[in-house]
Amino acid sequence: MTPLQRPRARRAAKAAAGIALAAALAGGVAACGSSASGKDGGGSDLSLVAYSTPGPAYTDGLIPAFQKTSQGSGVHFSTSFGASGDQSRAVESGQPASVVHFSILPDMERLVDDGIVDKSWDQNSYDGFVEDSVVTFVVRGGNPKGIETWDDLVKPGVEVVTPNPFSSGSAKWNLMAAYGAQIEEGKSPAQAQAFLKDLLEHTVVQPASGSDALSTFQAGKGDVLLSYENDAIAAKKDDPKNIDYVTPDDTILIQTPLAATKDAPQQAQDFVKWQYTPEAQQIWADNGYRPVVKSVFEKNASKFTDPSNIFTIDKLGGWDKVDTEFFDPTNGIVTKDEQDLGVSVSG
Numbered sequence: 001m002t003p004l005q006r007p008r009a010r011r012a013a014k015a016a017a018g019i020a021l022a023a024a025l026a027g028g029v030a031a032c033g034s035s036a037s038g039k040d041g042g043g044s045d046l047s048l049v050a051y052s053t054p055g056p057a058y059t060d061g062l063i064p065a066f067q068k069t070s071q072g073s074g075v076h077f078s079t080s081f082g083a084s085g086d087q088s089r090a091v092e093s094g095q096p097a098s099v100v101h102f103s104i105l106p107d108m109e110r111l112v113d114d115g116i117v118d119k120s121w122d123q124n125s126y127d128g129f130v131e132d133s134v135v136t137f138v139v140r141g142g143n144p145k146g147i148e149t150w151d152d153l154v155k156p157g158v159e160v161v162t163p164n165p166f167s168s169g170s171a172k173w174n175l176m177a178a179y180g181a182q183i184e185e186g187k188s189p190a191q192a193q194a195f196l197k198d199l200l201e202h203t204v205v206q207p208a209s210g211s212d213a214l215s216t217f218q219a220g221k222g223d224v225l226l227s228y229e230n231d232a233i234a235a236k237k238d239d240p241k242n243i244d245y246v247t248p249d250d251t252i253l254i255q256t257p258l259a260a261t262k263d264a265p266q267q268a269q270d271f272v273k274w275q276y277t278p279e280a281q282q283i284w285a286d287n288g289y290r291p292v293v294k295s296v297f298e299k300n301a302s303k304f305t306d307p308s309n310i311f312t313i314d315k316l317g318g319w320d321k322v323d324t325e326f327f328d329p330t331n332g333i334v335t336k337d338e339q340d341l342g343v344s345v346s347g
Contacts, residue, residue: 044265045076049091050101051084051169051256052211053231054131057287062280071270083209084169091116091261098264099271101130101256103169103210105319108257121259130258130275131289134251134310135177136232138217138225141242145223150181150248153224154195159204161222163213165327165334166345170210172327173254174226175199175334179326180316181250184309197337206343218243228254229305230288247305253312 048058059079066072080087080095088107091097092114100117102108108128111117122128139147145158153160165171178199182192204222207213214235217225227235232245258275260268274280281296290304291297316322326334335345 044074044098044267045078046098046265046268046271047096048077048079048099048101049087049095049097050079050081050099051087051103051107052081052209053170053214053228054101054287054289055079055081055211056234057284057289061283061287062275065279065283066271066274069274071267071274075267075271081211083163083167083212085167086208097261098268099258099260101258103254103256104172105255105257105313106323107169108259109319111259111261116261117259118262122257124276126276126292127255128257128259129255129292130272131256131281131284132292133228133230133254133256133289134247134305134307135174135254136227136229136251136305137246137248138214138227138232138235139244139246140223141240141244143244143246147224148246148248150178150195150250153178154198154202158202158224159222160199160202160224160226161205161207161213161217162203162226163210164206164208164344166329166338167208168210168213170213170228171206172323173228173252175326176313176316176322177226177252180252180311181248183316184250184311193333196334200334200337200341200343229290233288233303247307249308251307251310253310255312 050058063077063079067075084103084107088100088102088110091100092110100108100111108117108121112119112121137147137153139145146152147158152158162174163171165175175196179192179196182195183189187195205216207216210228210231213225214227214231216222218235218239227245229245229247235243236245258272260272276293278293278296281291281293282300285291285296285300285303288303291300313319313322317325324332326332329335329345338345
């Protein structure tokens with residue numbers, strides 16, 4: 001299997017400002033999981049703001065490897081990892097960022113609309129996407145509930161864990177994978193929407209981010225976690241007796257955007273460009289992410305599941321359409337379902 005073609009999408013309107021998040025930021029509670037890493041020397045200080053799950057890939061692999069290159073020598077990093085939507089709104093509200101890496105395209109385009117990221121950010125061979133994944137089912141060891149398909153998630157007694165889509169990009173991918181799988185199986189949009197509502201009714205907890213959702217599942221909550229494949233790989237590696245995972249036949253290709261901000265030092269652009277080198281792409285593969293560079297993916301293909309049908313967000317109309325139709329804060333399909341269930345829809 002080779003990587004799928006990576007489509008572009010364009011956001012049509014500027015998202016609302018994160019007023020509540022700005023207030024929190026002013027009080028010193030920005031995104032979760034801040035840390036710093038660097039080496040002595042006179043290089044630049046770079047701030048990396050990213051969605052929650054690639055934290056270990058950056059701090060344990062990518063950043064140290066970049067610092068050993070000629071461009072990265074002496075460069076210091078501060079890092080912040082959290083729910084993708086929250087991270088994007090934090091940067092919009094003033095959190096310093098030299099490099100931003102989000103789970104979904106709308107979180108990047110929010111910063112393009114604000115002039116924080118240049119409009120040409122995606123002008124490379126990979127449309128600005130740096131690593132891929134797919135939506136996967138994380139299950140208990142031995143898969144005691146026999147969860148193999150999307151329909152299995154809504155059987156009586158099955159408890160699902162997925163993040164909150166109004167803070168987490170991972171959650172939006174999960175729900176669009178569920179909806180899109182129904183369409184791929186020949187269901188009508190109305191039937192697919194009904195399945196989404198049923199799935200949310202089976203969801204027993206919706207943590208803020210993909211990483212929080214994984215921690216919740218590892219702590220014993222739920223029968224199945226909707227998750228990034230890379231998180232599933234890492235979780236099984238850490239606890240092979242109690243954790244397993246299954247990728248459904250129909251699932252969505254997760255494409256995550258990376259960019260330097262406009263006012264960042266040159267080393268930020270260097271760091272972004274370096275991400276597409278074989279060395280960096282291999283680090284992504286070693287951490288369970290699908291490399292976007294074809295030759296590196298093919299070298300590591302055996303590490304990943306091989307579902308029969310991987311579709312893209314463009315198959316559902318692209319992020320502009322999907323974000324409005326499903327996640328509009330007033331009229332979105334998922335918004336209304338979540339409100340009916342008493343789940344918070346404030347981003």
